[in-house]
Amino acid sequence: MSERAKKTADCHGRAHAHGTFRNVLLPIFAATWLFFQGNISASAPYLPTDDSQPLEQLPVVGNRELRGLRALHAELAKHPDDLALAVKVATKDIEAARSMSDPRYNGYAEAAIAPWLSRPNPPVQALLLRAILRQAIHNFQGAMDDLDAVISSDPRNLQARLTRAVILEVQGHYAESLKACLSLAILADDVITTTCAASVNSLGGQAKESQAALMAALNRARGDEDPQLLLWALTVLAEIENRIGDDASAEQHFRRALAVGTHDAYLLGAYADFLLDAGRADEVRSLLQGELRVDPLLLRLALAEKMLGSAELAKHVDDLRERFSVNKLRGDKSHQREEARFTLHLLGDVTEALRIAQENFGVQREPMDARILLEAAIAADMPAAAQPVLDFLQASGLEDAHLQRLASQMTRAER
């Protein structure tokens, strides 16, 4: 394959990674077929005419792991009393949901452990998995209840303690989160504890110290860390550096995190935000070209396209609008942060954006949640609406160059 052809194949997903005939060509056949049949644009029910017409590509294509998972589910259906198997299946489902950003796998995981959760004393493993699933749909209180139950019967459960620390941080409870992080010290690797603590501390007024501590821990590391862990540590580090305005280091660590080679939607989103702030929209476009299935990433792509004046923007805005409206129909509020950004920056509906941002800030309080609420309040010219954010910044001592800029812009406007 020539370099050029390789690049072109790259632009469509995992072609390069797997390089199988099926993976590249079949979806293309399907799309071309639909194109010539003129059906896909109709978006009205139709009757296909040819038996061989491909309608849907399942995620198992070219993914041996997922095929195995299907077999495991069948096995589980035959042995519903096998707890170890149920836990294994659910864990693999959750991993699949994460690596592909496909929430349907979270649903399958929930089904796998459901029989155990309806028992009077659900086993610890099942509760832990439910906590992770609840966290994924932003049911933080439910997740905390499960985690507390897990920890009280299994105090040395690392995953439970770590998940607990992360949720507390997302909710803005930094003191408690830090305590949870420090409780990891006797159970876990230095890198885990330090990343956890640095992540929290950096939000509570000790950004520089946290950066230094995390760098030191990464330098001390033996180099045989779990890739997932390394990716997490590097992402946290890059985000800290982004907030304190050390863009060169942030860039370097984002790139190192990407080089770990594990597909991670969160990292891609964080890096895309970094690039957008730096006005590097064309890089965002090439970074996210193959990530259109993931709502938060499509949002970043559309924001980049807006900066670039791209012709694809209108279509992506339509797609996002449809996706958010479907989420709303099913009562899913886990993407409100993105929805507020979408409503403000791409729809220009300031009032609605402010409403969503306010509701979101009541649930989660990461810097990006604070930021979108500030932006919406400024756009709506309603400084009072931003007061919770200003109070929060004051109370936490959060250092974030972008937030500080917005906050001072707001106070200037007030004067």
Add this chain to the structure above:
Amino acid sequence: MKHFILLLCVLMTLISTATSPVLAHKSSDSYLSLRVDGERILGQWDVALRDLDYALGLDLNDDGVITWGEVHRRHEDIASLLLSSLKLRADGKICPARSSEHLIDVHSDGAYEVFRFAADCPETPLELQINYDFFFNFDPQHRGLLRLDFGKDVQTAVFSPLQRNWRTQRDGVDFLRTFVAYVNEGIWHIWTGFDHILFLSALLLPAVLTYSKRRWVAVTRFSEAFRNVIAIVTAFTIAHSITLSLAVFGYISLPSRLVESAIAISVIAAALNNLRPIVQRRLWAVAFIFGLVHGLGFANVLIELGLPKKALAIALIGFNLGVEVGQLAIVGAILPAAYLLRFSWFYPRIVLSGGSLCIAMIATVWLLERSLNLSLIS
């Protein structure tokens, strides 16, 4: 070959800029839209092929791609799965549905089966009850998004594992009909809910006696027994009305297993109190405290029935009143007989003690069943 790939890739780009929706990764939803037209309900139900494949295994040749041939050869299976997962009732009577058409559509996350069907109700529905039970066992995060065109309004609802039933009235709610329907439900629930009957019986049996000096003595006047009964029934009613309302309006929510177990405990406690009385004079207080628990049990039933949004208060009052009527019928059955038999030697020993012992034993079995999720007696 490389030119071929290049060409197709260019084509792909063309398509994605021109027409195709960008497919999303999202949780599983189905889109059910129903239109009531006289006695007939016309339905269209869009279900993701991916979900149907997960439930039925559509991908016959296992190549990861679902073709039209693989779908249409399974139309019968798809129809029977879908029709068995959806029950439509008009005013309590089932409206049998049959499939009319299978099409394909594309939604934000991929291709969907478009299943069209028609259901014929025995008469023009005033109240429609929908029971949706599709795919939850494979994916509890699945949601059924309903759009119902009924009379003048369009209504929407979301089905989930915790909300599989939904009922609604034609616009211009027929309050009287709703009210009567819920009174019936209330009566029916008391009559079929054996635990409430036993609880009340355990409290009512000693109402014709008083406990003094470690033995039961029959009351002399009917008015005395009647006062006891009134106090017990009133306290029970007030208590369960409180928790029933709080639960229905969403202020409290406890898992049904906990509530059902607590109800069993209340029956045991009431029965044991007859064998070795701890509370003697203030049985109404016992009725009140446990009544709070029974109210939560009623609420679970009521919520499971599906509540009409527009006539929530009417339904609540109707159901409560139905429960009262059911209770009074129990009182009417027990009190006269107990009063007549109160002087006999066997009333305190056989009826009260033996009866209470039986009640306690039955309730113990319930408690074990409910708290441990066992099935000891079916």
